[in-house]
Amino acid sequence: MFDIRLTDVSDDTSTRLVPVGPELDAEASALAAATEEAGAAGRITAFPRPLRQPSRVLLVGIGDGGEADWRAAGAAAIREVADDEALEVHLPAGTAASSVRGLAEGLWLGGYRYRDAPREPRTREVRIFGSSHAESLTEARITARAAWLARDLTNTPSSVKNPEWFAAQVVAEAATRPGLTVTVRAGDELERFGGLRAVGAGSVSPPRFVEVSWQPPGATTHVVLVGKGITFDTGGISIKPRDAMKLMKKDMGGAAAVVGAVLGVADLGLGLRVTALVPLAENAVSGSAFRPGDVITHYDGSTSENTNSDAEGRIVLADALAYAADVLHPDLVLNLATLTGANAVALGKRTAALFSPWDDLAEALAEAGTATGERMWRLPLCDDYVDNLRSDIADRISAPAGPGSVMAALFLRDFFGDARWAHLDMSAPSWSESHELELTKGATGWGARMLLGYLSALDRGQQAGT
Known part of the structure; x- marks a missing residue:
């Protein structure tokens, strides 16, 4: 990541790269007054000043001044300047801490560029003047760093990103x-993970199961984050059409998000116990691939009849969720997965589907999503469709008829155990086709920032005794 140095305007003016004074203020005010919609969030109005310093000034709109508007402003500003061009940001007097946090997140997120592994350092410097909120800048840096990692992992081509490689990246980051402690299971250690082994059976790259644990002293609440980690998805024997397969390097977006989040939890030093579980497999086509009609025995001993090998995500997640329930006994489980195309049909490209039986949990997650710009919309767990899951030869079928996102959620519901839980189907918002707000073209890292926002709020609430 490039560097942002927060400098208060009251500091020695020799630290500034450009002079700022009444003349420039008057010019900027006159230009803003003459420009329609100059104040819209992220709107850039640029004016040159030949033979003077600064030689170019950007007026950046902040809309209504909410944190999301400041995030949009930061992203727009960083995109407007060349990589080798100095950028100074001068804030209005009395700018709030939340605004500084939003601005800094936008600067970092809007400036994201994917680099092939090993990841090249980004050394760009941006100076911010006008308000001393160093804590906000630190929070923004940690949050953006989590999203950058999730984006990097998701953008990495699947020719590099097999389960072994992904697990090694997690170990190195942790x-x-x-x-933080990391356990990576492979080979015979996956004997009980029947779903994970089945999905990975067709690939020359064997599956992995990664467990990342943050357990601070005195933690009383245990949150488990589960992320789907299919490093490439051909659809298996139920093979995808070519166009549907082109972006399947992103089918581990949920895994990338929960890894970024648990690393961010450690960086923030939250007082919660947080465990990330990442089932990793490549769903390939070969003579050893699992077949429609196969019966799979999951970690908890229950069975699923595979009716569509392109519905492999729920198969591997079932093992991870059952493991969490049987071994970890968490208070709360949050499951993130690029699970169904039906998510995009129902809610479009920017919104994830949220499923949870608990109103307060769903509301808190939705609030965290709104605050971070990672929106979600709650969909029903319709018991009317439960009969569709029935199998003549197993406890359930994997891909029943009915509304796709809802059926996947009902399938997964069997594996959460006694914990409170929420499932997020985030296939659509995990990828952006263009630069938009704080998103850059490619992987969005969807979920990492939302999870950190939610977990930080949960930690603050526990510390306050609420």
């Missing part, structure tokens, strides 16, 4: 953060 090693830089004291207090």
